[in-house]
Amino acid sequence: MKPRPGRQRPQQGRAAWLGVAVLAAALALFAWWQGALGELRAATPAQLLAPQAAAPAPAAAPSPAAAPASRSLGAPLSPLGLAQRREQLELWQGRLERAREALQGYQAAAQYPHESRPLSEHPDQLRPFAPITEERALRMPGGSTTQGVRLRTTQERVFASGMESNRITITLTDEQGRTLPLRVQRAVQKEVTPPGATARTAEVALAVNDTGTQGDLVAGDGTWSVLMQPGAQGFAGFAGTVRLELNLEYAGQPGFLYFDLVYSPEQAATWLPGVREAATPAGLDFFVKAQVHKPGRYVVTGRVDDARGTPVALVQFNGEVGAGAVEFKLPVFGKLIRDAKPEFPLVLRDVEGFLLKPDTFPDRVMLARRIGEQHRSRSYALASFSEAEWQSEERTRYLTELGKDVAEAEQKVRQLQP
Incomplete structure (x- = not known):
């Protein structure tokens, strides 16, 4: 005889509720495990090192060797916690080293005042008035260079005021440093204007020579010289950048070169x-x-x-x-x-x-x-003369701040050390 369906319903309901209870318990266990893992990841090094809450005493007493370690470190850290602590310790040890170097470096530099x-x-700054010497390529107007030759140039200054002059020399050499014949086809002094602006002064042609005159020291030595003196060459009312543009020629190859001088007509x-x-x-x-x-x-x-x-x-x-x-x-x-x-x-x-x-x-x-x-x-x-180091509000302020960086790093390292 077939059993009646009504007698199976209570058994099926109990089975269903039992499955739900097991599933809920599993979910609760999983959530607890995730929370514990999250807390471990979020814990700071100081929290990882803090003594853990005391657990119920075990039945057997710990060995004498293990007791001091348990009292000093608390419950042992997980492998993940130990790795995090080592990483943080290395980080702060590096910071401590850099902080000490910064403090010691500033202390050494701040013995003397800025002036x-x-x-x-x-x-x-050892020889401030020595001419500025450069080695340049002989460039054509389009930007390409002539191979196997170099221009050696000197310029006395980059700033000038009033009636000050700027002596410029140009020498063409080969790769072995031997002087080569050079022609200066054109030399023009002009103001450098912003894009779209109109020049306020006229261009001025300058004489570049190798005759031992007008700023040239030795005649015929292959070094060409020219003097820029904006205050006497039409720029007495101009303040800004004055440029000397040179068109050169060597063995049929053209070259282009320029020099800039920042000029002010004032006398301060x-x-x-x-x-x-x-x-x-x-x-x-x-x-x-x-x-x-x-x-x-x-x-x-x-x-x-x-x-x-x-x-x-x-x-x-x-x-x-x-x-x-x-x-x-x-x-x-x-x-x-x-x-x-x-x-x-x-x-x-x-x-x-x-x-x-x-x-x-x-x-x-x-x-x-x-x-x-x-x-x-x-x-x-x-x-x-006194041996006392320089003292100032600035020096004290910097030493204080750098000392704070060292103290903070030292404290962190002490906390993280086993």
């Missing part, structure tokens, strides 16, 4: 004779005198050598001055003198300066160059 630095830090200040010196424990100060016509921010730089010609210091004035007779202070810091141990007297040489004109072009008005020795100091005992 009095070792000249060895600035090798490009004129030097006055004499240099004053003053010695204190803080250092030896040179005072260079000038008659200022245009007030504003002036930057004046000089070089100081000792009696043997050994470079000692790059000294600078950078500040606002008014019109009239002024003195620009060029200080040699006391600790710099003590550390360099120069042989006295000290020699101030090669002084240059300009009036800074921010937010405009040209951004400076040059003062005349003071080439060579300008002053020779008296002799002083090294012990008369």
